[in-house]
Amino acid sequence: MLKKTLLAAVISTVAVTSMIAPSYAEPGSNTLKASQVFSGEGKTTWAKLDNGQFTAWGSNYTGTFGNGYDGVYSIAPVYVPLDFKQIVDGFNHAVGLKEDGTVWTWGMDSIKNSVSKTPKQLPGVDNVISVSASQENTFALKKDGTVWQWGKDSENMPAPVSGIQNAKVIDSGSFHSLALTADGEVYEWSADKSVTKVNLNHIKSINAFHSANVAVKDDGTVWFWASDQPDKPAQVNSLHHISEVALSEFGYLALDSDNRVWLWKPGDNHTTNVVLDGTAKHIGGGQDYVYALLGDGRVLAWGNNENGQLGVGSLKKVIEKPTLVAKPIGISINGKEAVMSLSPVIINGTTLIPLRGVFEQLGAKVTYDAKKKLATIVKGKLNIQIGLQGASATVNGESKQLPEPAQSFSDSIFIPLRFIGETLGYQVGWDPANRVISIDG
Incomplete structure (x- = not known):
């Protein structure tokens, strides 16, 4: 049902409403300023601050903050002793990539049914340039363009994903993954590791979420397909000049060449611009929320907030309008x-x-x-x-x-x-x- 809803929502975006002014204040001392923001399939978000420190907020029930604690959630950012170039949330576990190409994991181990509250290095995995995570597996893209996976589908031992070469980007949904190659082709595989080429070319970015996928072509058009229909991608007709797309249960974001962020939701028949000033430089989202990283380092988040996943210091369960993420105390x-x-x-x-x-x-x-x-x-x-x-x-x-x-x-x-x-x-x-x-x- 979710897959059909996602597909209907995306391909039905044929009209564009007037632009809506965002509802956030000017910068202040209580506002988080970040250089990078990381998330994934779950409800944990991490940010690297301008001073190099890391913070985390949202769900920490399975130790995904990496600070030695679990069983809680935080409605505002908390400082965490991490240092990674990339972090992804696999829903119950987290994966971190260091500058030296090593990969570290923490949180729930679905095979051992145990929780690691601090990062542990994965042995035998190096020369990695990017990572992704599904609910039960971890994936690594190496410098040589090969993709490796470990977790439930590989008996927790690193194994190459056969049929993929010259990859430059990877991403994962709940139970499937995507790889974008240097020549602009996209490949998809799932639990049985069977690799299928998606019926698209000239692709510059990809995003996988749950059972849905979105790709952006070199010409800035956006294409959507369900994870079991790689031969039937459909264009989102109302979006143009797009550089990046992010999906979540709360809604879907698109970042255009003028640094504006567009939002549309399941069941909508239109697209709405939610950031007028054109200062966004990155967008993302988790299970049921979205965020935008602005050019000045501020972070706006909105969506569901029952586990504090927006990081705005509020006990409200849902926040519909973009709200500034709070600076840690x-x-x-x-x-x-x-x-x-x-x-x-x-x-x-x-x-x-x-x-x-x-x-x-x-x-x-x-x-x-x-x-x-x-x-x-x-x-x-x-x-x-x-x-x-x-x-x-x-x-x-x-x-x-x-x-x-x-x-x-x-x-x-x-x-x-x-x-x-x-x-x-x-x-x-x-x-x-x-x-x-x-x-x-």
């Missing part, structure tokens, strides 16, 4: 950068921090009674109890007013930052220029 504890599984968030002007992550690094013991919805923090003679959505907390039996009620999301409890200083006697500071919280004492 760092935490320094006694002068040392704290590695956090979740980012602090700002709600109603109050900064909330993840209770367990911060208090445990301050030497406190944290427990949670799910039935009573009550968190207890013990450090020395200090006993603190905080109930969810309550306006107060109890400190050694004495009620204390909270500047903002405690919140619960991503299976974690967030409490007001100011409460730490008031109850534990720590000095709490805020560096607005760098968005860093300091906790000293």
Whole structure:
């Protein structure tokens, strides 16, 4: 059903509406500035910042952040200790390519049914220039133009994909992959590794998603086909002068030669321009959201947000309009950068921090009674109890007013930052220029 919906949506785009102004603010200190953004089939997004640091946001249930944590999601970017030239999300696992041509993976291993929370190098794989990932497999494009795969379909051992030579680009959907060769031809293969040539030529870019595929020709026209119909590509008649296309369940994006981004959705019979200023330089998307990287490094995201996959610091489940991704909030504890599984968030002007992550690094013991919805923090003679959505907390039996009620999301409890200083006697500071919280004492 999804495949038919995708096909109908793409080939029915025959009219163009008037341009719609984007809804985002001018640059500010709370806005993320990135040089690269990475995503894939799932709900995790990574960004390389201008200073070389990496951040991640969205789903981290299977450890795809690569920061040693799992089982959570983050609605705002969190700093992660990664350094890769390319990262792709295979839904439950992630793949990273380093500058030296080595390949690293982390997240869920579908064969061993285990989770690696930090990147591990894949042995026997080198000289790689690009990677892609489906839900159960990983693919690598080598300098010599050959494509290799490993995972469930190759018994977790690197094996060449026969029938493909001189490839220059690869991409993967949920259970199939594409390769674009240097002479502009496209090849498709699936679980049985059978390779089929797509009935297209003069192609300059490709994109695979779920069971759908899109290719852009040298002349800027866009062509779509379902993964089991490589002999029946159809042109998207309303799109011209396109350089790049990205697909997701939320909608499909196209970037044109004037750096404008066009959006159309399943069931629509028209195409809508959503970025007027012509400053976009890259587009992408995950399972059910899309994003645009602007020329000045800002990132706009919109779509579904139930796992924080937009990175805008909002608890809204769906955000229809392009919204700026937030700059990460760092935490320094006694002068040392704290590695956090979740980012602090700002709600109603109050900064909330993840209770367990911060208090445990301050030497406190944290427990949670799910039935009573009550968190207890013990450090020395200090006993603190905080109930969810309550306006107060109890400190050694004495009620204390909270500047903002405690919140619960991503299976974690967030409490007001100011409460730490008031109850534990720590000095709490805020560096607005760098968005860093300091906790000293």
